[in-house]
Amino acid sequence: MFKSIKTGVLSLILISSAIYAHAQKKIDQGSIVYGIEYVLTPEQKAAVDVSTLPKENKLEFNGNISKLGMEMGPAILTIYKDGLNNTGLLLIDIPIAQKQYAAKMSKEDMEKQTGGIKYSDFKATGEKQTISGYNTEKFTYKDNNGVAYELWATKDIELTPGANNVEFKDVNATxxxxxxxxxxxxxxxxxxxxxxxxxxxxxxxxxxxxxxxxMAELEAMKGGG
Known part of the structure; x- marks a missing residue:
């Protein structure tokens, strides 16, 4: 179970660097800070100390490529993602063991990290709200397992492919x-x-x-830990 939590957090990093933007002001390079809230099952809460999970992360982007890093136990993870081609590079630094590993991530590797989840049926509700200084509208959507979600999107800004993902292309907003x-x-x-x-x-x-x-070799190294 703890392994699944760690995999989920890695997937979360990839998703948090995955915003589709089609808006007014275009930003070619910069940084984005995300706040993170977890909705864990009782089993997941029992498997991991929630206080050790990251409460925010910072994404940097330039053109087609983004960079995002975080600490996970003794390891420092850095992920570079090509938002245009949906490929990436994962770097793992373990200072205490003096080890450094790198893995190229193909499009198939990236899709595997998301667990096959896909989103569709985006519907604007007309409900408006200001979030973090941006004018947003509420959308509802669902995944391919039938689970319902909601998001708030803005047309105030447009970001480059380094901070985008086609998963949200039908929203036509950030x-x-x-x-x-x-x-x-x-x-x-x-x-x-x-x-x-x-x-x-x-x-x-x-x-x-x-x-x-x-990526398969890294998964094998992680084992049940």
């Missing part, structure tokens, strides 16, 4: 607050701030000093 289920973990993410500033440039090339693995 989600500011949305709920997803990834890796069995249901989570609500809210954009707390978006800053237009210099970021990157970023690359999906494996840095020197990292031992390259496949």
């Amino acid at each position: 989600p500011i607050k949305f709920t997803v289920t990834q890796g069995g973990v249901k989570t609500t993410l809210t954009i707390k701030s978006i800053k237009e500033q210099k970021a990157g440039p970023f690359s999906l090339d494996v840095p020197s000093g990292y031992e390259q693995k496949t």
